[in-house]
Amino acid sequence: MTSNGQQRSTPIPPTSIISAAQQPGIDPCDIACEAMPAYVMGDLTPTENFFIVEHTQWCGDCDDMLGGFHRVNTLLERLDPCQEPVDPPAPRFTLNRRPGRSVSRAPQSVARRAGYGRVASPVGPLLIAVTDQGVCDICFARGETETHFLDDLRQRGFAPEPDQAAVEQVRRQLDEYFQGRRSAFDVAVDFAGMTPFTKSVLAATAEVPYGELTSYGEIAARIGQPGASRAVGNALSRNPVPVIVPCHRIIRSDASIGKYTGGVDIKRTLLSIEGHVAPRAAQLPLSSSA
Known part of the structure; x- marks a missing residue:
């Protein structure tokens, strides 16, 4: 269909x-x-x-x-007792994001270094990773263990190493955002390990300005795939750099707040910083472009 x-x-x-x-x-x-x-x-x-x-x-x-x-x-x-089950070949790589799940993974080139560190924020501790190409991961640490965070980095082709100094610029800009003193980020972002579709969704989302809201359907239209709002929502649920790529500014077409990778309460907090007060189960005004 x-x-x-x-x-x-x-x-x-x-x-x-x-x-x-x-x-x-x-x-x-x-x-x-x-x-x-x-x-x-x-x-x-x-x-x-x-x-x-x-x-x-x-x-x-x-x-x-x-x-x-x-x-x-x-x-x-x-x-079917007449057919002997055939064991599948052992995968060369495994993805361990979900317990008990083992699936093959395409081979990659030599892993790139990603320095990571933990920082405090008004929405709880954050785990941040930065490569020589830019920030590649921001994780709401209250809902995910450091082990899963590091596994995700490795699955994307990175070699994580503790390096608090590497995340300092990102930490400083996030602090300014949370304090209401920054409306745009000027750090590079590394989308390595993402599919072309996900990259296009993230790029379109990054263009939504501070304080504005749009819908999943509008993002789908902007990337030339109208009707793919479900896929857009799923892609944004895997946004590796939330806040900097502002998926919190994307809401449902009926103007309800929708879900968020770090939890709806964090989405409400981020929206309130940008001037949108969203009571529980309330609707938010979409921007005119949506």
């Missing part, structure tokens, strides 16, 4: 799933879901497998659906 609700006449060939997912007006979630049976049966190429793996890392809905396909496949194997 396409993102506008129309039924496709024929399924998308597995060999075209990556290019299809990048087409304007196509929701990558639709492509991933159609390719899942082939993924479970082992009929995709390693590159296509990596597309499914990476996509389900940031899309919770698709991850749940993939789990369903795995369960169905397991039941079918148990119901």
Whole structure:
């Protein structure tokens, strides 16, 4: 089914799933879901497998659906006593973001150093990582362990090392923002390890000005994929540099506040800094451009 609700006449060939997912007006979630049976049966190429793996890392809905396909496949194997189950080849890499989950990962080049440190903020402690290309991760540490933070960095191809001095510029600008003395950040951002779709979502989100609000659907339209608001929301849930890339300024089309990677209370705090007071379950005014 396409993102506008129309039924496709024929399924998308597995060999075209990556290019299809990048087409304007196509929701990558639709492509991933159609390719899942082939993924479970082992009929995709390693590159296509990596597309499914990476996509389900940031899309919770698709991850749940993939789990369903795995369960169905397991039941079918148990119901077929004439067929010996074939053990899949051991993956060269594993993603350990979720307990008990082991999936293959595409090989990467030599890991780049990322200096990281912990800083205090009005929304709780933050873990920050910076490479030679810019800030690559800001983590709300109250909701995630340092182990998970470091695992995420490694999965994106970084080699994390403790280095409090490396995060000093980011810490100073965040302090100024929280104190109401900064409305824009001038630090570089390193999006390495993100998919092209996620990078486009983050780039469009970074253009939303201080104090303004827009919707997930508007961001989808800006990147040339109208109708992909669900995929946009999932991509923003994996925003590696919240606050600097202001995903808190993106709300639902009905003007309700929506979710946030650090928790809705943090989203409310950030919006209040920028002049939006949002009582619980209240609606917020979208900017005229949305």
